[in-house]
Structure formats: structure tokens, C-alpha cells
Amino acid sequence: MRGKPHGTRLWLRFGLAALLALTAGLNISTASARNDNEAEAVTQKEPEAKRRLLVMLHLPTPHFRPDVSYSGGYANDVSRTARRRIAEELARTHGLKLLEDWPMPVLNVDCFVMEETETTSEAQMMETLSKDARVAWVQTINTFDAQAKNDPLFPVQPVNKYWQLDDVRKIATGRNVVVAVIDSGVEIKHPDLAGQVTLNQNFIDGNPYVGETHGTGVAGVIAARAGNGIGIEGIAPDTHVMALRACWQEPENKTRCNSFTLGKALNFALTQGVQVINMSLSGPPDRLLKQLLDAAISRNIKIVGAMDPKRADGGFPASHPGVFAVADSKTTQLASDILVAPGRDIPTTAPGARWNFVSGSSYSAAHISGMMALLSELKPSASLAQVRADLVVNPVNQSDANISGQVNLCATLHRVTHKCACSCQLATPAASALPSTTLATHP
Structure with missing residues (x-):
């Protein structure tokens, strides 16, 4: 644990906060400073996932489906009724309660949420359902947590110090790039985000779309x-943000998601x-999400994930x-393919x-997503392997240029550009490209 900051550090902290407040003309609040009423205003109830399963049913071959133009809902799906009947029959046969469903045409399956009502063990129920020819697979609903911290604030170290954003602006700003933020709700009318969010969608049934701490913070980075004369500057300020709410805020500013909400958001993206x-966010391995990620990677979409230490x-x-995969500067024992960014x-x-x-x-991951938006603007057709090969890093272990x-x-x-807007020094023993072998199985 950190010791208490010295008097000089305290004065610096309050001085920085006061300066930002003056330049913004608005109040600054920290997670610890928010009053109870404000916390309750943004706290959402967790969707109940106890004793619930995700049951995937096979969709007809896309060529024969009348709804091949589907992009994320059931409105134009004339075969929904038939698939719903199959799901209802399965639920009755196996003593389950059918709760909700969502099509996943990217994977050619329908995803149904079913609740166990009998005393059969979860493992036994999953095995029984998996033997039905109409079922693609069955899995539990996993829980995922946002990788943010609520530690006391220490003197801020702006990313401009590390990445020289003023000079980077001369090269790229993320123009015409769309970044999907799969997270809790983003406050789309925030003065530093107004006009930046081109689409917002809520994938949590029963909870209205609201601006929440984690999603709003990630989008801002x-x-x-x-x-605009106030607040901060994003890494890629000309990027179009797609705010997909698949997570919800709980008491004490914790942010949670699950397999079903994340799957819906990924499929839509x-x-x-x-x-x-x-x-x-981070959680356990998940079959549904793995297949959706593989589909994204096969389409050359850059996926950025936050490491859980x-x-x-x-x-x-x-x-x-x-x-x-992205970690912040305090993470230890990093593997050879982990990126480190301000966090x-x-x-x-x-x-x-x-x-x-x-x-x-x-927030380290958000920095890398902003960087990926810049690289997407400069080289929109670059493969993921090429993007990884273009990255230059300063190794954590200075004796090993490959880490x-x-x-x-x-x-x-x-x-990438051969322009010297902010740096003309490339790979040295202390700065090298990342290995590209991670992407070998995903051309």
C-alpha cells in the first residue's frame, strides 16, 4: 500500500484540481466525494443470473432465411415465432422457465435465457440439453467486472507527457473511425462528449440507459x-463513439456485465x-464471447481488452x-504480448x-483503443498482424528487448507514416516492435 502523501504532494494535488475546475468552469467530483443521493441516482439493479443458462439454438442457413439483412433485433425476423416455439418446447420438456432471447446471426444461433426450476444439478441439465440436436451448445451466464480502481487520487500525470498529443494531432485524430465502447452507459450530453457519440444502445432489459461512471470515463479517454476550452482531450477526438451499454453500475461504483448482455452488444457491434x-472488463473464459471475438478478429476488427491483475x-x-491485452504501469509479471499504457x-x-x-x-485499455483509432485512420486496411508489428514499445525489462x-x-x-511530427527515433535496444505470433491462428 502507498504511504500518505507528503505535504507538497497534497498541495500539488489540490492545486491541480483547482486549476482544472477553473479552466472547465464546472465542478470536479471524485468517486469518494459523491454524496449518497448521487450514487443512488446512477446505481442499477443487477440482472439476476442465478441458476440461469444460455441455450443456443441453430438458425437456418443464412441463404434460406428471409431475414438475412438482420442487424440486431427481431423486427424483420419472420421466423422468430417458430424458433420461439422450439425454445418453449425445450423449456417445458426439461422443467425450465424461458425468460428472454436474442438472435446472434454472426454465429448463426439464437440465444435463449432459461431459468432452472427443478432440483436437477446445473451440470446434469447442461449435459441433457446439449444432447438435443436442435441445440448448438449450452453454457452458464458468467459475470464480468470493469477493471477500474477507487483508490485515493494522486497527482495527475497527463498522457500528453508520455504521448505528446499536441504533436500527434498533426498526424491523425481518428477521423472517420468508429470505436464501439462496450461498457456501462455513457453520458452523451457531457460537454466534453457532446457530438462524439453517434449511436447509443442499451442491452440490459429492465434498466434504462443512463450515463454511468465507468462508461463515461472510458469514452472520455x-x-x-x-x-473546446474545457476539460480534457481524448486520444482520438475525431473518432465516432458507439456507446453500447452491456454493463451496469452497482453500489460503490462497481461495474458488472454478464455473458448475455456482452454477447448482445458484441453481436450488434x-x-x-x-x-x-x-x-x-474482465472475467472467466466464455464460449459465446469467444466465438464472437473470433468472428470480430476474422473481420480485422481491433479488440482491446483490460487485464485483470x-x-x-x-x-x-x-x-x-x-x-x-492492456495493463497499467503498476502491473507486474507481464507476458510478452501485453501492452502497457497510462492508467x-x-x-x-x-x-x-x-x-x-x-x-x-x-483506462489503460481506453488509451490503446484511442491509439487504434489513430492507426485505423492512417492504415485502414492493415491486418491485425501488421498493426501489432507496427507497435513500438519501451520494454519493462530493459535487458530484454522482446518483452x-x-x-x-x-x-x-x-x-507507420515515416513522418517526424513528434519523434524520429525508432526501434532501439529499448524500443522494439511486438511479436506478431499471437495472431497466427486468426488471419
Whole structure:
């Protein structure tokens, strides 16, 4: 644990907060400073997932489906009734209660949520359902957590210090790139995000779309407006954000998601032509999400995942092959394909037209998603293997130039464009490209 900051550090912290408040003309609040009423206003009830299963039913071959233009709902699906009847029959036969459903045409399945009502063990029920020829597979609903921290704030270290954003703006701003933020709700009318969110969608039944702390903060790091005289600047301020609410905020600013909500959001993103998907969350391996991620990777979509330092493999989806896994600078024992980006004492947007200082690999991942938007603008047709090969990093272990580490954005942009807007020094013993072998199985 950190010790208490010295007096000088305290004065610096309050001085920085006061300066940002003056320049913004609005209040700054931290997670610890919000009053109970404000916390209750954004807290959502967790969708109940106890004793519930996801049952995937085969869809007809797309060529024969009348709804081949489907992009994320049932409105134009004339065969829904027949598939619903099959699901209802399965539920009755096996003593289950059918709750809700969602089509996943990207995987050629319908996803049904069923609740167990009998005393049969979960494993036995899954095995029984899996033997039905109409069932593609059955799985539990897993829970995922946003990788943010609520530690006391320490003096802010702006990303401009590390990535020289003023100079980067001369090369790229993320123009015409769409980044899907799969997270909790984004406050789309925030003064630093107004006009930045081109589409917002809610995938949590029973809970209205609201601006929440985690999603709003992640979106701000990626795409907060530049040059508007207030607040912060995003890494890629000309990027179009697609705010897909698949997570909800719980008490104490915890943010949760599950397999079903994330699956719906991922399926939707894959039908919308996004170039980058940010997933600042982590949980256990999940079959539905794995297949959707593979579909995204096969379409050359850049998936960015936040590492969970509490999990040996960094957690899923960061551990999935082809995902750009990101850690913050305090993470230890990094594997050779992990990216490190600023993730401590980061100023970003917050609900209520405010700004917070935040920490955690969630925000490190948001930095990398912003960078991916810049690279997508400069080389829109580059393969994922080529993108990884273009990245220049400063190794955590200076004696090993092959280990991943702090991303050098300026050197990366120089490698891509051969322009010297902010750096003309490329790979040295302390700065090298990442290995591209991670993507070998996903051309």
C-alpha cells in the first residue's frame, strides 16, 4: 500500500484540481466525494443470473432465411415465432422457465435465457440439453467486472507527457473511425462528449440507459472533444463513439456485465462496421464471447481488452488470442504480448457534466483503443498482424528487448507514416516492435 502523501504532494494535488475546475468552469467530483443521493441516482439493479443458462439454438442457413439483412433485433425476423416455439418446447420438456432471447446471426444461433426450476444439478441439465440436436451448445451466464480502481487520487500525470498529443494531432485524430465502447452507459450530453457519440444502445432489459461512471470515463479517454476550452482531450477526438451499454453500475461504483448482455452488444457491434471495440472488463473464459471475438478478429476488427491483475492469465477477454491485452504501469509479471499504457491518476469525463481522476487498466485499455483509432485512420486496411508489428514499445525489462511494455505512440506513428511530427527515433535496444505470433491462428 502507498504511504500518505507528503505535504507538497497534497498541495500539488489540490492545486491541480483547482486549476482544472477553473479552466472547465464546472465542478470536479471524485468517486469518494459523491454524496449518497448521487450514487443512488446512477446505481442499477443487477440482472439476476442465478441458476440461469444460455441455450443456443441453430438458425437456418443464412441463404434460406428471409431475414438475412438482420442487424440486431427481431423486427424483420419472420421466423422468430417458430424458433420461439422450439425454445418453449425445450423449456417445458426439461422443467425450465424461458425468460428472454436474442438472435446472434454472426454465429448463426439464437440465444435463449432459461431459468432452472427443478432440483436437477446445473451440470446434469447442461449435459441433457446439449444432447438435443436442435441445440448448438449450452453454457452458464458468467459475470464480468470493469477493471477500474477507487483508490485515493494522486497527482495527475497527463498522457500528453508520455504521448505528446499536441504533436500527434498533426498526424491523425481518428477521423472517420468508429470505436464501439462496450461498457456501462455513457453520458452523451457531457460537454466534453457532446457530438462524439453517434449511436447509443442499451442491452440490459429492465434498466434504462443512463450515463454511468465507468462508461463515461472510458469514452472520455478515447474521444473527449479537443479545443473546446474545457476539460480534457481524448486520444482520438475525431473518432465516432458507439456507446453500447452491456454493463451496469452497482453500489460503490462497481461495474458488472454478464455473458448475455456482452454477447448482445458484441453481436450488434459486428453488424455495424466498427473498426475498434473497447472492452475494459474482465472475467472467466466464455464460449459465446469467444466465438464472437473470433468472428470480430476474422473481420480485422481491433479488440482491446483490460487485464485483470488478480487473474493468472490476465482474465478474459484480454487472454483471448488476437485481442490487444492492456495493463497499467503498476502491473507486474507481464507476458510478452501485453501492452502497457497510462492508467494511473487519469483525468476523464464523469456523469453530471463533471471530471474525475481515475486509475486502473480499464483506462489503460481506453488509451490503446484511442491509439487504434489513430492507426485505423492512417492504415485502414492493415491486418491485425501488421498493426501489432507496427507497435513500438519501451520494454519493462530493459535487458530484454522482446518483452512488451510502455507503448511509444510517437515512434509507432513514425513507423507507420515515416513522418517526424513528434519523434524520429525508432526501434532501439529499448524500443522494439511486438511479436506478431499471437495472431497466427486468426488471419
